[in-house]
Amino acid sequence: MSTQTRPTASPWLARFRTGIAGVAESLATPLVPADYLDLVSPLRAGADLRGRIVAITPETPDAATVTIRPGRGWLGHRPGQYIRIGVDVDGVRNWRAYSLTHGPDQPAGTISITVKAIENGVVSNHLVRRTRPGTLVMLDQATGEFCLPERLPGKVLFVTAGSGITPVMGMLRHHLDDLEDVVLVHSAPTASDVVFGRRLRAYAASGRLTLHERATDEVGMLDLAELDSLVPDWREREAWTCGPTGLLDAAEAHWEAEGLADRHHVERFRPTVIEPGEGGTVTFAASGKVVEADGATPILDAGEDAGVLLPSGCRMGICFGCVSTLRQGAVRDLRNGEITVAEPGDDLPVQTCVNAAAGPCEIDR
């Protein structure tokens, strides 16, 4: 049930409401009333935030814009922010972050993300190629600081590559006409790979922004030293950069070297890269213990040996009495070698009795 406090007419009414909620709870136990309400109205106010996909529009051969009608609990966003979306792929829920790309002209009550399918990408390929309108997805509220400031800067530079155009597109759609001087330097393998290419070129043609497109298949990757000739006044501009890790690292170094780091904003699509290995440092967050574990010792044993109190049962992978949350890192199932990777925010439940560290990992106990 909703726990939101609304201004109520009288304390009597408030008490009546709590009473009704109490009765509903005792009618539904051991479930909660929401479990039944979700059957008929998954997008209602007070429900866990979900959304229904209303359209999927191809942008390039491997990118598509997914338009979603979020539930009544949606609180809105600032252009440039992203949402986390939980999508069931082959029956398994996967959470990923995507920048919001829609503009103010979008049908009321809907939002959009634009996804580029990457090689072997579980969620991106599913969204671009297999998802059908009507699908229900889980959502988190918008978040992120990759936004234009309240007082818009006079001169702006966006440096983007590939799907990195997405948060910038969200900003442009909302604020392009409020900005005086905008330069966009965008890289993509070929002209037809440019997500939102038609729209960007139309902006440029009407003189609303200066566009430097770079087809990296033909002329190679952008060297930031070229900025001096491409955008001679780049040092005077407030800059936003989004794209692959290599570009972002180089850009950060470049602005830093000029002493302009505070004018430079970065959005990383891969904030952490977890490479599974053999064994690793296990951090038990709640008890503050850190243990070096080899690749053959169950996390349960490694933790217990270090004096961490961990729940356990059968110690052979069948009772699920040892399930703890993997906050981040990689673990390997000793029974079949299967690797589970959790990025920050994923919070995956894992059986500690049959999983060993496969690189640094953090457990919530």
Place this chain on the structure above:
Amino acid sequence: MTLAPERPAQSATTLNSRLRIDSDAPRPQRPATKSSGKPNPAAHLSPEQIEGIGRELDALRQEVMDSRGERDAAYIRRVIKTQRYLELGSRAVLLFSGVKVKGFRPAWWIGTAGLSVAKILENMEIGHNVMHGQWDWMRDPKIHSTAWEWDNASPASQWKHSHNEIHHTFTNVLGRDNDLGYGILRVDEDQPWSLFYLFQPIWHVGNAIIFEYSIAAYDLELGGYLAKKDRMSEEEKAKFRKDAAEVVAKIKRQATKDYVVHPALSVVSGPTAPLHTLTANLVANLVRNLWTNTVIICGHFPPGIATFEKTSIEGETRGEWYLRQMLGSGNISGSKAMHIMTGNLSHQIEHHLFPDMPSNRYAEIAPRIRDLMERHDLPYVTGSLAKQVGSVYWKVVQLSLPNKVEGGPRRRDVIKDAVVRSYTRKKKLKRIAAAKKAKAAAAQSATA
């Protein structure tokens, strides 16, 4: 995110022997007979053959687990949805439970039948299996072993401990698996007889009628507490009190729902309707109790299913554990609807081999398990519900008496002897207690 499996080189430091199929020290050949003198059904298998069985079953498990996907997820969501609509619908119908048409109350009958089925589905195909972690792989926090609470007196956490952990790890090991007769029944000849079991047909039926409460008491280890209270540490006692409070709170919530709030609501259809809704809930809970008990006794008690001695599981490997699960469980044959209503516990053998495999897959692998067992000359125990239940009831009657021993004392004499001994023991205990009391009184008057 799960990446392609790659088998790691397992080192010898793995601590639990059941995590591995092989072992560092060679495993002993199984003896031809158990210490009770009964033949050992796996005596003909060499340690290498058992290792082979382990590998085959591990590969089968992996094959199924790798193929889990959308259709499985859709299956459990469909069952959950059906159950919730059925429960909602039945409860709505029961609002009119008091309405009489031509001398009988149709809403009462329809609502009670629907609610019974809803409760059975919730406990068996949904609750039991979700709490086993069969659906954890979906990473849906609402359909997860750590989050599920079921429509039953026993709180999920306590049930998971006694069922998933103790029963599934130590299946049919005499003295370790309390599910073997739940501490009130003698269902195997190797369980020692005592006078208490003479009345076990009565205990058995009583247990079935109040099954959800006896499960709660059993999960709480109430019997053990009452027997060992005096020898327990303060810590253990505190834990028991905490657990007991949890059970009482759960029972209160359950009873308030079934016997107060829902009946009260049906006052909308007349002043006597609450009474009818109350009986409807009582009957639905009773039907659920009898049905779950009926299914569960078929899992491990029918004839032909083996029990094991404590010593036989020392250093047990994964293959040996698999073997024990196969020999220690029995199936029920029947229609698809029957399998769903039993929560697929009718595939008890398959469930015990792979307790965390989605239940809709047991029927698929059953022919392969049967084939594996037959190839290895192991009995695959199965039969119709009527046959399996009948055999258990007959066993409960038979084993209420002491074992017949060729050339031993007559059973009538064993019972008589037990009665006499129990009587004199009671008298002796009384005498000791009286003596103690007198001594204490004397000591007190001496100090006064």
